[in-house]
Amino acid sequence: MNFNFITWNDLMYLVGETAVIIILGALLTAFILVIISIYSIRKGRLYFPTLVRSGLVFLEGLMKAFFRLLGLEEREMLSFFIKLHNAMNITEFERIPVSERAVFIPQCLRSSKCPAHLTPEGLKCRNCGQCTVGEARIMLEKLGYRIFIVPGSSFIKRMVKKYHPKAIIGIGCLSEVKEGIDMADKIGLVAMGVVTMKEGCVETLVNWADIYEVAILGVDSKLLPEDLHIFTQ
Numbered sequence: 001m002n003f004n005f006i007t008w009n010d011l012m013y014l015v016g017e018t019a020v021i022i023i024l025g026a027l028l029t030a031f032i033l034v035i036i037s038i039y040s041i042r043k044g045r046l047y048f049p050t051l052v053r054s055g056l057v058f059l060e061g062l063m064k065a066f067f068r069l070l071g072l073e074e075r076e077m078l079s080f081f082i083k084l085h086n087a088m089n090i091t092e093f094e095r096i097p098v099s100e101r102a103v104f105i106p107q108c109l110r111s112s113k114c115p116a117h118l119t120p121e122g123l124k125c126r127n128c129g130q131c132t133v134g135e136a137r138i139m140l141e142k143l144g145y146r147i148f149i150v151p152g153s154s155f156i157k158r159m160v161k162k163y164h165p166k167a168i169i170g171i172g173c174l175s176e177v178k179e180g181i182d183m184a185d186k187i188g189l190v191a192m193g194v195v196t197m198k199e200g201c202v203e204t205l206v207n208w209a210d211i212y213e214v215a216i217l218g219v220d221s222k223l224l225p226e227d228l229h230i231f232t233q
Contacts, residue, residue: 029055030062037063037080038072046087053088056081078174082193085181086214092190093167094218098144102165103215104156104180105149106172108204109133109196116149121159123149136208142225143215145169153179166190169214171206173199192217 033055040047056063067077107123110116111130116123127134137147148159153176160168167190170180177193184191192214198205216224 026062031066034063034066034070037067037084038070040080046084049084049087053084056084075174078178079195082174082177082181082195086192089190089192090217093192093214096167096190096218098219100166101144101168102146102148102159102163103140103169103211104159104171105133105137105147106176106196106204107149107151108201109171109206110149110203112202118151121148122151122155125149131203132208136211139212139225140215143219143223145215153183156180157183160187160189168192169194169211171211172196173204 033052036047037052040052046052064077109131110123110125110133111128113130114123115128116126125134125137127138133149137149140147146163146165148155150156150159156168156170168184169192170177170184171194172180173196177195181191181193194206194211194214196204196206
C-alpha cells in the first residue's frame, strides 16, 4: 500500500510539473510571437508569417492578452491579423478559378438613396449611379465573380451553403472582416479580407483598387478587362 501511495504521489508531482512546463512554454511562445508581430507591424512587413499564424491558431487568446499588455491598439491588432491571413492565403486563392469565387459587399457601401430592394440573396443592385457599388459590381462580374450585396453574416452563411464557393472576398469594417475570416476558416473556405476606409452603417467607403488587386489574383492578364490592367503593372 505504501509503495502504491508513493507511486501515486510521484505521478501527481510529474503531472503538475509537466503542466507548469507546458503553461510556461505557452506563455513564452506567445510572448515571442507577439514581439515578432509588433515588430512586423512597426516595419510594415511580415516576418515569419507561417510561424505567427500557426501560433495564432493555438495561442490567439494569450497573444491578444500580451498585445493589450504591451499597449497595442485593438485596430492595429486586428489589421495585422487580417494582413497576415491574406498573405498566407494568396497562393491558395490564386489556384481557385474565378468561377468558384464570390465577393460579399456590405450594404453600408451603397447610397442612402439606393432604390435596391432586399431579396433572399441580398440586395439586387439596379446600377442607378448613386454610388460606386454598381460600377464595381459590373467590373467584378466581368471577371467572372458571383457578387452578393449583403446586410449581415447570416446572408453570407446562407449563400455559401447554397452556392458552395471555394474562395471568397469579404469586405467590411475591421471586426466584420476578422469575424468573416474566422468563419471561413472553420468551414474550410479560402478567404481574403478587405477593410473599409470608413466605418459605420450608412454610406461607408472602401478603396475599390484594394479589392481589384485581390480579385485579379491568379487571373490571366489576357482575360482582364482593360480598366483592370493597371493593377498588373
